[in-house]
Amino acid sequence: MMKKKKNVLITGASTGMGKATALFLAKQGYRVYAGTRTPSKALEIERDNLHLLELDITNSQSIQRAIAQIGQIDVLVNNAGYGLVSTVEELDEEEMFNQFNVNVFGVLRISKAVIPLMRKKESGVIINISSFLGKIGLPLLTMYNSSKYAVEGITDSLRYELRDFNIRVHSIMPGFFDTQFARSNLVTNLETFDKNSPYAKMVANLAPNIVEQINSGNDAQEVAEMILEIIENEKFPARATVGEKASKFIPMRRELSDEDFERRVREYYHL
Numbered sequence: 001m002m003k004k005k006k007n008v009l010i011t012g013a014s015t016g017m018g019k020a021t022a023l024f025l026a027k028q029g030y031r032v033y034a035g036t037r038t039p040s041k042a043l044e045i046e047r048d049n050l051h052l053l054e055l056d057i058t059n060s061q062s063i064q065r066a067i068a069q070i071g072q073i074d075v076l077v078n079n080a081g082y083g084l085v086s087t088v089e090e091l092d093e094e095e096m097f098n099q100f101n102v103n104v105f106g107v108l109r110i111s112k113a114v115i116p117l118m119r120k121k122e123s124g125v126i127i128n129i130s131s132f133l134g135k136i137g138l139p140l141l142t143m144y145n146s147s148k149y150a151v152e153g154i155t156d157s158l159r160y161e162l163r164d165f166n167i168r169v170h171s172i173m174p175g176f177f178d179t180q181f182a183r184s185n186l187v188t189n190l191e192t193f194d195k196n197s198p199y200a201k202m203v204a205n206l207a208p209n210i211v212e213q214i215n216s217g218n219d220a221q222e223v224a225e226m227i228l229e230i231i232e233n234e235k236f237p238a239r240a241t242v243g244e245k246a247s248k249f250i251p252m253r254r255e256l257s258d259e260d261f262e263r264r265v266r267e268y269y270h271l
């Protein structure tokens with residue numbers, strides 16, 4: 001069956017949703033290229049049809065080298081990302097830039113490199129892993145929120161741009177998922193987490209709560225299954241939510257006014 005031979009490139013595939021997706025798609029017969037900054041840390045996921053690739057989405061040369069090893073790419077899963085936890089007042093320039101460099105410019109850099117291959121073949125699927133926080137703001141997460149809002153914007157614009165070339169673009173907005181995200185990929189601003197920060201009370205209340213919610217969140221396998229569905233179903237909607245928090249908050253966000261929604265979130269998180 002031709003469709004089972006498709007080449008899939010996944011970014012940030014050494015842990016969490018990327019790893020679950022790589023293993024699941026390989027099991028379904030796809031030829032999976034698992035991009036990671038450190039292949040040596042993920043050797044256990046290699047299979048006959050699952051190849052580890054060194055890939056740093058903040059580096060265009062790294063992207064070119066990775067793509068040259070694959071040849072045709074039928075599906076691109078833009079999954080790599082991390083979260084910066086900082087108030088705006090205490091933001092550090094470099095932290096601020098890095099958040100967008102990975103979560104936004106990284107998505108753009110690799111999409112820009114892969115699109116010509118898909119366009120020439122007049123076929124392809126790009127799946128952006130955004131977040132329910134790509135439609136909802138939360139304090140301390142302004143940079144992460146805005147990076148994911150940007151991913152939502154990229155998805156919407158690219159859909160028009162690539163439609164004539166039969167390239168589908170989708171976004172998945174996960175709720176909180178139990179991955180390495182809160183364990184190793186949340187970057188915290190030191191000033192914000194200092195006990196003398198003017199925001200110390202908010203930090204003490206919200207940060208442990210969010211970390212706890214992420215670590216007790218849904219299973220990454222659910223995202224992997226949604227990615228398979230998107231690849232195989234040409235009629236799949238432009239964006240979809242997955243996980244408990246996303247299915248709770250996204251419909252609420254659509255239905256309520258900005259002010260009523262904000263009130264509900266403040267009550268929920270005791271803000």
Ligand SMILES: NC(=O)c1ccc[n+]([C@@H]2O[C@H](COP(=O)([O-])OP(=O)(O)OC[C@H]3O[C@@H](n4cnc5c(N)ncnc54)[C@H](OP(=O)(O)O)[C@@H]3O)[C@@H](O)[C@H]2O)c1
Nearest residue numbers: 012014016017036037080081082131176177179180181185
């Ligand atoms: N977990 C959640 O609650 C949640 C909710 C909504 C959305 N998301 C989004 O889902 C995606 C996958 O996250 P996950 O939950 O599976 O977390 P994860 O286990 O931490 O995996 C994230 C992957 O992103 C890559 N990454 C992290 N920091 C990076 C950096 N500074 N530069 C380049 N790559 C970096 C890493 O890849 P390598 O080390 O392999 O290079 C890592 O394996 C992310 O885009 C995240 O924002 C997560």
